[in-house]
Amino acid sequence: MAVAKCASVSALTLGLPEQTAMPEGKGKLPQQLFYAKVPVSSGLKRRFVNDISEIGVLGIVNSSNMGLPAEGQLKEILVIGVVLNTSEVPVDALEHMAKLRPSGILFVCIRSGNQGDECALAVRRAVPVRAGHMQQNTMFVGQWYKAQDLxxxxxxxxxxxxxxxxxxxxxxxxxxxxxxxxxIARSQSLSQLRNLEAKLAKDHARAKNPTQRNEIYAKLHKVRAQLESFNEGL
Incomplete structure (x- = not known):
């Protein structure tokens, strides 16, 4: 079966089952669909016009084509290809698209690299928060891969x-x-600690005043102890 593609990427190149793939000639989503009838800022409209060259549904994952029970909150997952004119992912445009549809959307962002197409996954998800705090959603963008390696x-x-x-x-x-x-919360905490360790190490190396160096070293020692504790728990 001939299937839909965005640049060189399709549901099949991504390793998804053939029954989830969108047929060729279907699934193309004009950029205007996301700003012509929905009020958006001029900046967001420019994202769709300038930063994105093509949007298309590559595949749909649902209970019927995967043989899974029809239960839970989600009925289907759309796998949407977004071909970029830029090297950076237009996060605000993806978030706008995700808000317009209640089902889950897995974005496959595609850019042209020195050795062919490159891909990065993106999803909109609630950020883990402490009990009693208001839940917030954010876009998560993964790392870039060569298209053939994703x-x-x-x-x-x-x-x-x-x-x-x-x-x-x-x-x-x-x-x-x-x-x-x-x-995710653990990964974010670990990343914050590593960034703080790097900053304190630089501050300690630059500090000239002995008292200040000692204060920074004490903080650095505490952060490294927390990192060691994190690593032991992995």
Whole structure:
């Protein structure tokens, strides 16, 4: 079966089952669809006009084509290709698109690289927050891969679990769908600690005043102890 493509990328090149692939000639989504009838800022409109050259549905993952029980909150997952004119992902445009549809959308961002097409996954997801704090959604953008090296794995016994797995592959580079919010929060904390360690190490190297150096070193020692504790828990 001939299938829909965005640049060189299709559901099949991503490793998805053939039954999930959008047929060739279908699935193209004109950029105007996302700003012509929906009020948007001039800046967001420019994103769609200047930063994106093509948008198309590459595939649909649902309970019927995957043989999964029709249960849970999500009925289907759209896999949407977004071909870029820029090297950076237009996060605000993707977020706008994700807000317009209640089902999960896995974005496959595609840009032209020195050795062919490159891809990065992106999803909109609620950010893990502490109890009592207001939940917020944000766009997560994964790392860039050569198009031929990006392969999606389908894991889970329901569409909700498959969605969690796609989120995990985007954010943490692993298909494991279990306890994802906890793992994301842990990854974010670890990243913040590493950034803080790097900053304090530079500050300590630059400091001339002995008292100031000692104060910075004490903070650096505390952060390194926290990092060691994190690593022991992995």
């Amino acid at each position: 392969s999606l794995k389908i894991r889970g016994k329901s569409i909700d679990e498959v969605w969690e797995s796609f989120n995990s592959q985007t954010i943490l580079n692993t298909p494991d769908p279990e306890n994802l919010d906890e793992r």
